[in-house]
Amino acid sequence: MAVTAAPKIVTSRLGHADSHTLKRYLASGGYEGLRKALAMTPEAVAHEVDTASLLGRGGAGFPAGRKWAMLRKAPVTYLVINGDESEPATFKDHLLLERDPHQLLEGVLIAAYALQVTQAFIYIRGEFALALERVQAALNDAYAAGAVGSDIFGSGFSVDVVVHPGAGAYICGEETALLESLEGKRGFPRIKPPFFPAAVGLYGEPTVVNNVETMSNLPWIVVNGGAAFAALGGGRSTGTRLFALAGHVNNPGVFELEMVKTTFSDLIHAPALGGGIPHGRALKAFIPGGVSAPWFGPDRIDLPLGQDEVAEAGSMLGSGSVVVMDDHTCAVRASWRITRFFARESCGQCTPCREGSGWLERIMRRIENGHGREADLGLLLDACDNISPGLDWPPQQTTICVLGPSIPSSIASAIEMFRDEFLVHIKEGGCPYG
């Protein structure tokens, strides 16, 4: 079954042209979740989120309830929303920020109440000019409506929300780099441990960092109950999730689907979803969860869209973005472009990532351009192994953050699947795809 009858949890308003306005939001049950939450104890609200088993939608898939539970051990000071969506081919938070900013705000306010924080920051990727305007406008309207600020809806609870623009750096999606950036510094990830900002976060204070999509689920969870959310999906992957489909498909876009119930094949081929591959071509490979994820071949197409299911098959659902490559795609060129992205976005703190990404990019570029050498495939894998020994999945950590160790995954999987294609590039001195 391609599309289940599961309710649309975060995309219910997107059919309306004015989905970003307070008027539309209030007309469709907006801020009812916040009103309901404010009538509950903070602990009861947190309990609903725990019951929902909501996995974080940013990429790591850590349970939001557990993240919050860590904070309940120490006084929480700040709530920070990660809206720095920059993982290549991921464009779901972009949609939520631009098209339903009040839903995000309501989620933020519910989380702020559950955690009893008095200041929250929404960090939005700088390149999202329209999203920054829409969220700021929504915030202004929410302040005017008494939904945010002092004594929200007469409940006695007060919280301020600040919209903070980024300025263009992929690494700021990493939560500790994001906090550095929010402190007005270069986006350098922080040394771990501590692994979680719950211990040492913004300005060294306990902080929770949650993704935009994660927050956008909260109004529905509070209104309908955590159990209703947990009843959707399967296994650890509860609820619905946004999947961003791009590349060689007839109908690219963002689709809200019940977790686990849909397969990659459905997502790519179903007429109501991806609509198949253009020009009647065949599938060559697909990337299941952002470019940090190892590639899959057509043999994995029947895997369900579930976090654990994809992990067991040797990759990750990550940020929920799926890139489809047809059989006319040059695997060398595609994996080279991904490598160049990492080389450009490496923050430069750690040697394996800073130097390794540059080496890999140059070797792959010369293979693609027809100047590859016999020994280059071995050299590539050797350099990959130096970045993350063993080339396992999940990759071994050698650096402060996971950017570096994610670099070899696409290369190693591309070489494993398309070794012949790399060899043709080297032996014939050029790209067979032109």
Added chain:
Amino acid sequence: MTAAARTPVGGPRRAGDHAASAHLSADARARAREVIALYPHPRSALIPLCHLAQEEQGWLTPEAMVDIAGLLGVTPAEVLGTASFYDMLHTEPVGSHVVSVCTNIACLLNGAAELLEHAESSLGVNAGGTTADGSITLEESECLADCDRAPCVQVNHRFVGAQTPASFDRLVADLRAGARAQDIPDHGTLVRVRRTTGLQADSTTVAAERAAMAEAQAGRAAAAEAAKTAPEGVGGHP
């Protein structure tokens, strides 16, 4: 491609090309103080203030960085040191329209490399360069998160939808003619919607709430002590 081959045809303009004062205006400084007041620590306002300076001047001038440093109580070197990390903060002049062409994976699969090649020859500049008339700076960008409209193009960080070579040329002509001024302000103006209110939760409330919070949480911590489960460290891709 070598560095020499990618020298912009138009050549970078220099700070001295601008006759007007490159310092922040009184209005910008007043707005800067409002922004600083939103944060518990002034330095957090560094990036927003850099955007503010770019809004006024199109790029981040050395004089503006000195002003920002003064407003935040840091050194100008710290402002430059932070600003130079970020792609959107330009420490050299750029055109009034920064045109970004994404060539990352989803766009690459949909003809982005060919579009960028066309843009370079049509504008007569390589990626990174500014046209001689100062109207267009062409950038090759990483993923801009608009992958269902590939190849993706932004002008001054506003999405203009998937472009073909022909539509790209029409877009550039429109930009030069000022036909898109309504929806695409000159470079530097990132957010046209200003915050209408300062912080509302006053410091007494905040202090009282934090004290109550600490008390409640101490209670919970004691209760949770028995069922103490140290979470394992997990990664997550950025």
